[in-house]
Amino acid sequence: MSSQTSYQEKRNLEETPEPDSSSSESASGNKPTFVIQKHDASSLHYDFRLEINGSLKSWAVPKGPSTDPSEKRLAIPTEDHPLEYGSFEGVIPEDQYGGGTVMMWDTGSYENIKTEDGETVSAGECYENGQIEVALHGEKIDGGYVLVRTGGNNSDDNWLLIKMDDGQADARRNPTGTENKSVKSGRTMEQIAKEGQDE
Numbered sequence: 764m765s766s767q768t769s770y771q772e773k774r775n776l777e778e779t780p781e782p783d784s785s786s787s788e789s790a791s792g793n794k795p796t797f798v799i800q801k802h803d804a805s806s807l808h809y810d811f812r813l814e815i816n817g818s819l820k821s822w823a824v825p826k827g828p829s830t831d832p833s834e835k836r837l838a839i840p841t842e843d844h845p846l847e848y849g850s851f852e853g854v855i856p857e858d859q860y861g862g863g864t865v866m867m868w869d870t871g872s873y874e875n876i877k878t879e880d881g882e883t884v885s886a887g888e889c890y891e892n893g894q895i896e897v898a899l900h901g902e903k904i905d906g907g908y909v910l911v912r913t914g915g916n917n918s919d920d921n922w923l924l925i926k927m928d929d930g931q932a933d934a935r936r937n938p939t940g941t942e943n944k945s946v947k948s949g950r951t952m953e954q955i956a957k958e959g960q961d962e
């Protein structure tokens with residue numbers, strides 16, 4: 764069973780406002796996309812998702828991305844999500860899998876910049892190897908990031924999300940602390956949550 768199937772099975776699409784992946788249109792055009800969804804679940808976290816081979820590879824990052832290269836942010840691997848989920852913002856009922864308020868905190872395209880002996884390593888291979896290097900082109904998050912799996916080759920091991928020390932690195936910026944509005948709607952988490960209740 765693919766992880767996308769298990770995701771679908773955990774949801775009752777009749778009861779949740781998320782898009783149904785049966786209407787599959789790549790959100791990306793040519794360039795693959797990334798999205799960071801701020802998710803107020805049982806504990807607040809940021810879901811970091813990269814489009815790789817037709818689905819969104821996903822990590823839960825409790826503290827969200829940093830722009831400081833000296834900060835290593837824990838990234839807990841979670842199951843693949845369908846591409847369509849990357850544009851979701853709203854409130855998922857608490858009794859549903861993944862329940863809570865979801866904000867599109869940042870999104871954009873990305874480039875795979877991982878090379879080995881001068882050759883680009885495919886994003887799928889990078890994911891399997893636990894060594895991802897990407898240049899993100901979001902509204903809040905820009906420039907190079909490394910995602911590295913800790914430990915050995917166990918696919919359940921945690922990863923670390925680290926800003927590369929490039930022109931976009933900025934130890935003084937604190938985007939998760941100061942940039943608190945949706946790139947999709949301009950709303951705060953409180954506004955998204957309230958409008959979800961009103962629906």
Ligand code: MN
Pocket residue numbers: 802804808809810823861
């Ligand atoms: Mn989440």
